[in-house]
Amino acid sequence: MKQPFRTAQGGRIDRSRPVFFTFNGRQYAGHAGDTLASALLANGVHLVGRSFKYHRPRGILSAGCEEPSALVQLEKGGLTEPNMRAPVVELYDDLAATSQNAWPSVEHDIGAVNGLLSKLFVAGFYYKTFMSPKSFWMKVYEPFIRRAAGLGKAPTEGDLDIYDKMHAHCDVLVVGGGPAGLAAARAAAASGARVILIDEQNELGGALLSADELIDGNPALDWVAGIQAELLANPEVRILTRTTVTGYYDHNYLIAAQRRTDHLPRRAAGKTARQRLWKIRAARVVLATGAHERPLVFADNDRPGVMLAAAARTYANRYGALVGKKVVVFTNNDSAYEAAFDLKIAGAAIPAIVDLRPEAGQGLLERARNLGIPVIAQGAIVGVKGTKRVAGALVMRLAEAGEAFADTQPAELECDAIAMSGGWSPAVHLFSQSQGKLRFDDAKACFVPDVAAQHQASVGACNGSFELGACLAEGLDAGAAAAEAAGFPATAKLVAPVAQSRAFGTIKQTWVVPSLRPVGHGKAKHFIDFQNDVTAADVALAHREGYKHVEHLKRYTTMGMATDQGKTSNVNALGYLSTMLGTSIPEIGTTTFRAPYTPVTFGTLAGRDVGHLADPERHTPIHAWHVARGALFEDVGQWKRAWYYPRPGETMEAAVSRECRAVRESVGVLDASTLGKIDVQGQDAVTFLNLLYTSAFSKLEIGKARYALLCKEDGMVMDDGIVARVGPSRFYLTTTTGGAAKVLDWMEDYLQTEWPHLKVYLTSITEQWTVAQVAGPKARAVLEKLTDTKLDKESFPFMAVKDATVAGLKARIFRVSFTGELSFEVAVPAHQGKQLWEAIFAAGDEFGITPFGTEAMHVLRAEKGFIIVGQETDATVTPQDLGMGGMVSRLKPDFVGKRAYTRADTARVDRKQLVGLLTDEPQTVLPEGAQLVEVSDDPALTKGGTSPLPAPVPMIGHVTSSYWSPTLGRSIALALVKGGSARHGQVIMAPLTTGAVRCTITGPVFYDAEGKRANG
Amino acid sequence: MLLITCPWCGPRDEIEFTCGGEAHRARPQDPAATDDAAFADFLFMRTNPKGLQRERWCHSQGCRRWFNLERSTITHEITRIYKMGEQPEASADATSPARQGGQP
Amino acid sequence: MPAGTGGSSIFLALDGAWFLIGDDLMSELDRAACTVPLGLSAKAFAEAAGTRLALAELVPPGALNLRGDLADHGFVSKACAVLGCELPRAPNSVQSAGELTVLWLGPDEWLVLTAPGGEISLAERLEEALLETHVAVTDVSGNRAHLRLKGAAAREVLAKGCPLDLHPRMFKPGSCAQTVLARTSMLLHLLDDAPTFDLFPRRSFAPYVVAWLVDAMRDHEGVFLNAA
Known part of the structure; x- marks a missing residue:
């Protein structure tokens, strides 16, 4: 298949290996080494999706994780994943991607009508549009917001993939595998420190992968390969690529998400962990996270084909994909000139470099002239032709001062792409997450790390050092210093490599480029936040409405609140706000950076704590026996306790009644090992x-x-x-x-x-003993068959404890009772528990010995008025x-x-006290938790259902336990009632949705109040 | 997540520990002789400072020993770890963000 | 070599990883003492030899929890005399002599492991020797299960759920630690450089721990650039 925008040669793709994929159902070809974005661009596809609010056509803005626009839905069914950034999706065979937020198609999207209604969707439109009437909220507004909000579609099927986690420890963690990070890792590793080097891309090198720099006189990537080989050979170095450090927490604890198989065809889903969460504790951290290029904010700067200059350069140099045949470059700094030169060399025409500054950096004009590229100094792009793809740029020259134009009419430059650069923002996210303080560097027009709060250093572009030589030197020094601080002083001084130096030059702080009509007037939009569709007009409106604090501005406009967290937009918004406020950016400050740096899948956060591993199940040594006897289980904390043992066809009620009767009439056994x-x-x-x-x-x-x-x-x-x-x-x-x-x-x-x-x-x-509670009138007869110890009332009275031999096992017998019946608890070491259990059942066979579960136990103890902590009590009793x-x-x-x-409070006589409740109608079993009130004729209380709400009625208590008592043949309940101990015999009621239930307060003991049976 | 140096077991992740709240709140020697106000103060009131706080922690997944530590409630910097029964002098204020975090 | 002591083991093949549970030579009683009610053939055992990673459940040893004051010379000398083994004083360390292993649990607490069944007479001898001393000797033989994980990838498997730094520089043979594994607490003992780890989970958690380890073992080959 033809790839019309593929360069003739070069790049880090494997041109001998085609990779086929589909986008919106159409098949395309790319190459191994492509990303989805680079492959789409090579095929001339710029229109990738529709924007969040206005459904504007959107293309690819960047070549990295900061991408706000080119979000796609990957795959289908149990493999689908929304909001995937096309520039960081590595291409694999049979990849299937679709556009998001567009219906019926990205070409013809009905939601684009929102763009015509954009006056309704201004800043704060949620707050303005969805205010009243109040009754509209649940039925109209919320469903609308839920449908309109979000970008991709959440999966509806179970995830076919698995995920896991890994703990890691190191002396020096280096985040970022570009020149600064590689130098740091090398220096730290050379000292003998344990080093982890993490990079989010598929290979090391960072910005060097996109550039043509020289290090020590050789191509920079040769230097990268050398360092990589050195690090790989060191057993104390762990390199994690395709891994993003997403969170930086206290005491140098960092979280990283590794994409282990995302770059592979999805056939193997579920075989191995697709993604892994790394939990890293580092003695020292070196941040070498690079920088993100900022867009320029100009009229219709969101048209597909408008992209960051460095991204255009990356696509050309690294991926062999041209973003256009004719590319106008628009900049306020020197860095975009390199993009223009490389694009030209790669085969694109450059109609002009439009530079907002009066003067470019040293030597650049001459290089442009040699390549035949015109430079328009003090120029501005004031409009973009084309909607689904850039067709031209409208350019005017600025008057020397301020916003005025020197031209009266714009000149139109025909082009199919615009490469822009508004300067660079160091990726200070992790530094800031770690509570480090930032400062605004006016000359570089960006925030840079100021005071660190943890044991860390920032080096290279993320420290505002944009020149290669400085990156290498800073990295080397910081790596060695970090290792030394962690206890590994350098053994030999490493010499910083010599880099071909390109000065960073000057930058003109132009936060919103002047346009033909002022911001907010006319149809043109000046986008600041591409992902949340926040324009310069929105920021201006928020300012007019009084939102002057940056955190307020953020929430009112939703600027920086999308999945990209404003990586490309924050500084532009701050800059524009500062011009309107007439203050400086440092005075405004910046919004808080929070984890995660880039989105993390829920699967990664869950890891293997899913399904049967979601939470430990604790089993007693008798567990398998319970299972074999058909027990159903009740969760008590993490324990699985036998709940009841239904016979085939038996209901729960019947089984529990049978178990209760066995204890009251003959003998039952409870597994009490969990106490x-x-x-x-x-x-x-x-x-x-x-x-x-x-x-x-x-x-x-x-x-x-x-x-x-x-x-x-x-x-x-x-x-x-x-x-x-x-x-x-x-x-x-x-x-x-x-x-x-x-x-x-x-x-x-x-x-x-x-x-x-x-x-x-x-x-x-707790776990040393298996405990079998043998309860019922025949309990003594059963145990007498298993032990020589005398069990009669005189030799072994109630509440006695004896060591004994039971069934040949060294045991301890407690004559205690939680059922009110004659009862012996027999404890043996856990690993002998099953033997004991089976011996008891063999001995009890002639008495019809019956295992009973926790439900019968609850009923039996409630009949006796015995409390259960946490049921009758709630920390106020x-x-x-x-x-x-x-x-x-x-x-x-x-x-x-x-x-x-x-x-005073605990001595009150009207505290809630434990009582028994007997319903007037014996068949009625009160629900546990039912509220109790004084008897009343108010139909609102007595009729239940949906009758009108009663006036507030004092609640005098609640039901704590309630059962059908098979022994008594009626319902019983325990309750906490205000002043209840003095109210025995009085009638109160429980107003239920089915009507009020009248009941009489009694003492809490319903059965064998004298305790003769347990004592027998 | 904090890295806490158990006085016996050494540095361990926070998940191995439980926090027992503010330290050096002695139970009244003679509760019966303590008036209602003082007892209510013991039961319910805590200092909750912004800055350095001394806390009781238990290495519950490890050696099960209780110990004290001093921690900045602003930066989470741990400035001291000491055994039960000890009461070292107060540390210099660790509330300044310029102070290095992590372990003492 | 696979894990297991005295050739008394049963293995289960699972997704290519070998995992050993109990022993086809062991008695019914011994098997009942284990926590995972599974068993396979001696053939599986033989086939497991030479695999990179093996997990075993062993018959739980006799175990006593010993408490006492190290500053009390009487306690130390009498206890050591009965045990025939030093009490480890350094945190997270282990002493052993003969079939006895003593693990440090706390500044005044040790776990004494001996042959299954040996705990009863050992407890009696300790209690007799320490009659007038402030100590606590408690039989905890049923308290924990005994798992063994062995093989080059063992550290990597444990690191999936254990926050402790198990790097050979930090955690050497002869070390023990009470820590966390996945969602439960765990007592670890590193026996050798293979590495061979003895794992002592609370008995009721053993089925969970085994299930977790088997799951973690199925994917132990990381995809690091510098993976072996």
């Missing part, structure tokens, strides 16, 4: 526990356990569990499943920081509120929480 467990040892263990728990343990006998509460200093219940004394100075504690880690940390906190003099050691043994005042010691002089109980 937190702490081993407490030391001569001060009793003192320590007395200070932490609300109850006292001084009199707790060895071999006995007690249920106990932990409160925070504010007196609110934090956790509960069993405290068992297993030796003179040794205790075994349990905590709730969810509270295990928190409680241990909390205890260590007191031990290490408040009472370090106490001789106590705490050790987590005291033991007294729960009716557990008896567990709060009055004798101990101090314990955590004690002082709080005499505070």
Whole structure:
């Protein structure tokens, strides 16, 4: 296939390898080494997309990551990705790209009518247009904004690719593989430091890849190849190409996104991580991130074919693609002259270099003359011919001072492209993210790093040093200094290479180029922010309306808020604002630079934390048994706990009822391994526990356990569990499943920081023990078959603890009960848990032993009025509120929480207190969380549904637990009700959407209030 | 993400630690003798300075030891790390952005 | 060579990476003590020899958590006498003697690893010797699973989820560390320069850790310019 704008030779593409791709359904050919942008340009395609707001035809502005205009949608279905910048998309076989924001096609876009209505879409149009009526917001405005906003289409299918992450550490991180970065990496590596060199392009060299400079008298790329070889040979150097450092955080922690397979055909999707997130901690950082060229703001400067001069040069030199056959160059500085010369040499005609300055840098005019390029000094492009492609430039000469023209009529220069340069902005994004302070360099007309906030150095163009020799020297020095600071002094002084020097010259700060009609008048638009369609007129309007602070201006106009984050627009907007305010740019300051530097895919941020690896599932040693028995699981923190074990065809309700009945009538077994467990040892263990728990343990006998509460200093219940004394100075504690880690940390906190003099050691043994809770009237009969230890009431009373041999295993038995039934908890080392479990089930077979899950456990404990921390409590509930005042010691002089109980708020009698609720209609099960109010006839409350909202009604409490009780054959609920302990017998109601439910307040214990069964 | 030098384990990423808030807020020796206002102050009030703050941290994924550090709430610069029970003199003000960040 | 001790291992082939779980020679009880209920043949074991990267689950060792005060000479001398091994004093270091390995966990805390089943008598001897001393000896043999990851790419695999600097300059054989791997806490012990890492996750997290490692291993060849 013909590529009509391909140069005759040269460039870093492989002309022997064609690569075929489609754009908007049409097939094109490029070459290996092309980007999507360079291949499109080689085919003469400039019209790539439509703009965000006005749907203006847009082309390719840049040759790098700063691209605001040429955004495309790549691929389809599970591979699709929106807002891909064509200049950084490497071409691969069968790549399929489409234009965005255009319908029905990029050539004929219906949304372009917005351009005619542009008076409606001025700065702040969101705020002005979508204000009233209020009722329009949800149904009209928001859907409109959602449809109009954004550029590409978000994927609707699951991503077929996988992504991962990698941690990395180094002595010196060098960001940027251009001349300054390479010199820095070389110097740092030569000292023996561990170096990571990162560059966002597919190969090292940076700006040298696009230029024709000489280093040490040889082509610069020879020097690059030499350094690269040296670095590759060094095992302590890691080079990451196609990798963008997107965030610079505290303590030299940087995030980089690596595109590992994006440049390859997509057939292999899902086989290997497509992109990788690098998390890098560096002792020292050298930033060599280069600079971005700025556009000039002139009338219709967004027409396809208008692009940055350096980009045009890159396309010609690096990719062998001409941006036009006739290219007018428009500049306010010297750098664009090199572009003009190279384009001419590559085969383009240059009708003129239009220079806003009266005088170009030394030697440039002579070189232009030798190449036959006319130079129009003090000239300006005042208009562009053509809409979907540049057809000509209207040029006028400026009078010596200010905005006036020296000509009366513009001259039209026929051309098919305009290469512009408004100067250079150092890529200070990462420096600024790291909290470094910037300063405005008036001579260079750009922000440069001033004061660093972290251990870093900026070198080369990102430091405002645009000349090659300075880049090399700065890089070498900074690399060596960084290595030395990281503990690797230079072994030998490296000599900076000698570069052919081109002076940067002067720049004329022209923020908006004068045009035939003033900004804001006529049809011409002067674009500042190409991606968010912000024009000079918008900035002027915002200024007139009083938005004078740069951060306000940014939000009002949305300037710099698109996916490109204003890389090409920020300084121009600031400059223009400063001229209107009559102040200087330093006085205005700049907006904050935030991560990410360039967009990062969600997949990269998620990495492998997806699917079955999204969050750890913790399994008890009995897990496989539960699975085999058909258990469904409940998530308790990260634990998977058996919820209930339905038989084939059994409903949840039926299964839970069956499990409850088994415990009440025969015997059931619960896997209680997940409870937190702490081993407490030391001569001060009793003192320590007395200070932490609300109850006292001084009199707790060895071999006995007690249920106990932990409160925070504010007196609110934090956790509960069993405290068992297993030796003179040794205790075994349990905590709730969810509270295990928190409680241990909390205890260590007191031990290490408040009472370090106490001789106590705490050790987590949560995972050491598998615990089988054997509960029910037949529990004793089952266990007696497995142990010689006497289990009768006298030998092994309620709340006793004994070491024993169970099923041949060294075990510890706790006679505690969370179901209200006779119950033994048997603990064995975790790796023997399954043996114990199977032995218990074999022994219990004759009794119809039944595994029961957490749902039955919840029902059984609710029947007994036992609380669950986090369900009956919510960090505002005291033991007294729960009716557990008896567990709060009055004798101990101090314990955590004690002082709080005499505070006015905790001593109130009308606090919410734990009660039972019995619905008038026994079949009705209240929803947990239901609000409770006083009985009322207000139909708004009693009728539920969508009846008119009632006047505010005082809420007197809420339902904390609610179940169908198979034992009682009716519903039961626990609730926290204001002053509830004094209201037993009274009727209140729960207003639900289905109508009010009346219920009677009772005590919280519904079953076996005397506790005979557990004691039996 | 901060890089915190555990007094025992050495420099580790922030994710290995938990922060226990402001340091040197001693629990009242005799809570019963503490009046309501003073106890409420202990329970609820924190200094929240702009500048250097001393904080308690626990290397919870590592050696499980609690320790103190001094950190600028503006720059996140860590100016001191010291063990429980120690109370070194105040550092020079580290609020100036010109101060180098990172580890002491 | 693949991981595993005493030739008692079972491997599972997965996407070209070999991953070893338990042992076809091990007893039912030993197998039950492991956390990942999978098993394959000795043939797979043999085929795994010579692969670049192997992951094993070993039978968990006998393990005691030991607490005591290093400033208490009585404690140190008596404990060392019973253990027949020095207590590592330097943070993140390991001492071993015979079949005993002692890992530093904290300034007053160590993990003593011994042969499976050996923990009971060792605990009794320690408690007896340290009767009058402020110590804590706790059997933690069931607390953690024991995984072993070996091969040239082992550091790279761990680096996908571990924020610790595992570079040979920074983390040498004989080092241990309590840190984070992926979304769980992890005790690491570097045995040799192969490198061979012993990983001790909390037991309940072991299935997650194994699944995470197998996933990380499938793609261990980075695409660096200077990759081996």
